[in-house]
Amino acid sequence: MNIEIDTHTHTVLSGHAHSTLIENAAWAKKAGLSGFVVTDHGPAIPSAPPDFNLSTLRYLPESIDGVRVYHGVEANIVDFEGTLDIREKYLKMPHFVIAGIHEIVIRSGGRSKDTQAVVGALQNKYVDVISHPDNPSYSLDYEAVVKEAARLNKLLEVNDHSFEFRPGGLENAYIYLPLCIRYGVRIVVSSDAHSAFGMGKFDAALLALGNLDFPSELIVNATKERFEDYLAERSRRVGLK
Ligand SMILES: [Zn+2]
Ligand SMILES: [Zn+2]
Numbered sequence: 001m002n003i004e005i006d007t008h009t010h011t012v013l014s015g016h017a018h019s020t021l022i023e024n025a026a027w028a029k030k031a032g033l034s035g036f037v038v039t040d041h042g043p044a045i046p047s048a049p050p051d052f053n054l055s056t057l058r059y060l061p062e063s064i065d066g067v068r069v070y071h072g073v074e075a076n077i078v079d080f081e082g083t084l085d086i087r088e089k090y091l092k093m094p095h096f097v098i099a100g101i102h103e104i105v106i107r108s109g110g111r112s113k114d115t116q117a118v119v120g121a122l123q124n125k126y127v128d129v130i131s132h133p134d135n136p137s138y139s140l141d142y143e144a145v146v147k148e149a150a151r152l153n154k155l156l157e158v159n160d161h162s163f164e165f166r167p168g169g170l171e172n173a174y175i176y177l178p179l180c181i182r183y184g185v186r187i188v189v190s191s192d193a194h195s196a197f198g199m200g201k202f203d204a205a206l207l208a209l210g211n212l213d214f215p216s217e218l219i220v221n222a223t224k225e226r227f228e229d230y231l232a233e234r235s236r237r238v239g240l241k
Contacts, residue, residue, distance in 0.1 A: 001209060003202050005221040006036040008074065008098060008131060008159065008190030013040040015047025019196035025064035031200030034224040035068030037096050044076035044085035044105045054090040068224065070231075072096040074131055075121075076105045080113040082120020084127070091126045092238065095231055098157070099124070100131035101138055111139040119148045125238050128230075129155035129188055133176060136168035146179040153233075155220060156185060161192035163204040170208060177212050186230075187214075188221045 009024055010017035019027075021038060028036050038060075041048035057071035071094040075084040084091065084099060091097060099121035101114070108114055118140060121127050130149075133140060133156055149156055156176065163170045180187055189209070191201045209219075216222055220230045 001206050001216055003189045003221055004034040004224045005227045006033055006191050006200050007188040007221050008039050009036050009193045009199060010040055011038060013049055017194040022064060023196040024199055025067045027196035027199040028067050029065060033067060033200045035070060037070040037072035039072035039074045039098050042073060042075040042085040044078050045102065051086040051090040054093045057093060070095045072098060074098040074100050077101045077117050077121045078105055080109055080117045082117050084124060097126045097128050098131045099127045103137050108138045111141060114138040115141040115144050118145050122148050122152055122154050128234055129157050131157050132159040132162035133157065134162055134169035134172040135166055136172060142176040142179055146176060146183050146185050149185045150183040156180060156187050158187050158189045158205045159192050160202045160205040173208050177214060181215065186218045186220045189219060
């Protein structure tokens, strides 16, 4: 199993990550990636830039030293309706939008509210994927989340960094990933790198997927071609093309 595009990476712009975009690109190349999505945090994370920062993504080159750079963001879910911290005029700018629920922004409200927060975010047409749905700080009805992702043709994430830093995360992945197989929900595998040294690091994620015999055709970022097919699909969804 191979992953050509890292769909979740941070730069110094997030305010708490350590490498620049150019450094990330250099290490992405070293790690053998064909490309990556730069997904700095939305403004509800205290150190992150304001949402209008997304309007400057267009100044970035399409690729750096042969490594494709896609524009993204990791928006924050800020309430139990799934509202995001990015205004629509900016949310429509990136190629790929991650929505994540983070303890520093919103605490668990219990299973029903946490699930509604994630489902509400999935229903936002700009949102492609929920980041680290394994996070044990929240209590999700995984069947409800996966079924909603299936209904909307949205993605769920397998976040390598989360397995390393969130005890209990991997156990949760063994709950939602079999549901993804059952309902045909596609996933992305990501490093969530907060420094260049983490670019393209997927070991724990790939081990779990291998243990589950996870079908490679459901992994949207396994190849650059498949990821670009997905981006074309999402462009039609959001009505930009
Ligand atoms: Zn996150
Ligand atoms: Zn992140």
